[in-house]
Amino acid sequence: MNLYKYASPSNFYPLAGKLIPWFATPAAILFGVGLFVGFFIAPPDFQQGDAYRIMFIHVPAAWLGMFLYVLMAFYAAIGWAFNARLASMMASSISITGAMFTFLSLVTGAFWGKPTWGTWWVWDARMTSTLILMFLYIGFISLQSSIDDPRRADRAGAVLALVGVINVPIIYFSVQWWNTLHQGATLRLLGKPSISGSMLWSMLIMLAACWLYSVAVVLIRVRCIILEREQNAARFAEVTI
Amino acid sequence: MNWPDLSMGGYGFYVWGAYLFSLFAIVWELVSLSYRKKAQAQEKTSRQVLRGNANETTS
Numbered sequence: 001m002n003l004y005k006y007a008s009p010s011n012f013y014p015l016a017g018k019l020i021p022w023f024a025t026p027a028a029i030l031f032g033v034g035l036f037v038g039f040f041i042a043p044p045d046f047q048q049g050d051a052y053r054i055m056f057i058h059v060p061a062a063w064l065g066m067f068l069y070v071l072m073a074f075y076a077a078i079g080w081a082f083n084a085r086l087a088s089m090m091a092s093s094i095s096i097t098g099a100m101f102t103f104l105s106l107v108t109g110a111f112w113g114k115p116t117w118g119t120w121w122v123w124d125a126r127m128t129s130t131l132i133l134m135f136l137y138i139g140f141i142s143l144q145s146s147i148d149d150p151r152r153a154d155r156a157g158a159v160l161a162l163v164g165v166i167n168v169p170i171i172y173f174s175v176q177w178w179n180t181l182h183q184g185a186t187l188r189l190l191g192k193p194s195i196s197g198s199m200l201w202s203m204l205i206m207l208a209a210c211w212l213y214s215v216a217v218v219l220i221r222v223r224c225i226i227l228e229r230e231q232n233a234a235r236f237a238e239v240t241i
Numbered sequence: 242m243n244w245p246d247l248s249m250g251g252y253g254f255y256v257w258g259a260y261l262f263s264l265f266a267i268v269w270e271l272v273s274l275s276y277r278k279k280a281q282a283q284e285k286t287s288r289q290v291l292r293g294n295a296n297e298t299t300s
Contacts, residue, residue, distance in 0.1 A: 039245045050249035054259045061263070097270065104266050111259035115252050217270060224277050231284060 009086050009226045016219040023216035030209035038202035045199075054112040055199075060207040062105035062130065064214060066168050068098030069133060072140070073165040076158035086222075088154035089229070091161065092144055093222040097214050099137035106130060117181055125174035126182045129167055136164035150229055 006012045038056040045052040072094040079088030109127065110120040121127065140157050147153035175182045195203070249256040 044250065049252060050246065051252040051255060053249070053256050057259060057263045100266055100270055104263055107262050108259040111255045111262070115255050213267070217274065220274055221277075224274070224281060227281050227285075231281070231288070 007084060007086055009089065009229075012086055013223055013226050016223050020216050020219050023212045023219070027209050027212035027216055030205050030212065034202055034205035034209050037198055037205060042198040042202050048116055051112065051115045052199075054108055056202050056206045058105060058108040058112055059203055060210040061101045061108060063207060064210050065098060065102035065105050065130070065133060066171055068094050068101060068214060069137070069161075070165060070168055072098055073158075073161040076154070076161040079154055080158035085154075085229075086226075088150075088158070089222050089225045090218070091154070091157065092225055093218045094214075095137055095140050095144075095157075096221065097217050099134065099141065101210070101214070102130065102134045102137055106134060113181075122181060124180040124182065125178040126171060126180050129171040129174055132167055133164075133171060136160070136167060140164075150232075 006015055034056065038053055042053070044050050072091045075087045075094065076091035078084055079086075079091060106127070109130075113122070114120050140160050143160055144153045144157045147156060174180060247253060
């Protein structure tokens, strides 16, 4: 099977259409299971009581906000370096979902901060760097929509995305590099997680659900972008002929 | 299985507020996508109609 043929938007369009239900359906199921485990099985925290349950949406949203930015920058770089139209379209498609999850992480974090820290917002390292991530997403989206020529818009967006990627490790390591209100990492690659059983499972299931949801939505949006760009190209051809 | 206390031990506003906001954000994303798809379909139809009219007038 020649996978390179799917690098062409016209070949990828039907494939994306076939893939969407395979991501959307498990996402809906896992959202249900994750919320069930989080609200019905996981016990209240001994310090924070039930307020900690915000974690089941806050942590996956924050992780996805960061991960989707790296993925967006990767696709933007591929599109820029190899003039791959589909990769640039993927970057555009990812940006809106990434911005949505980053915004969600900030808002749900504020909802969690008020009962636990006594304030909706503080300018600590992690929150400030996450706000910068949000501005980077907004900048990428605004820059792309302000340039009429899609190729030029893709190139300009790629530069911004690549410069901004430096912010992702800053967000991740901010709790180690600076004194912040945020706790340290809950999950470690080599160490034991600092939360127990059902709480951890609920968070991981919600993370999987958010991830599958993101893939489904990005595929739906990239199909729209493919069609829009084709329609614009056709309109341009009609005008010039 | 424990039935959750809807008041969330006094933190109900914050917990339900966070989840409601998340639900709104996801619904907004899905609705805006469906509007985008509808607008595309309408544009496609209108372009086909225009092309048909142009063919009628030129033939």
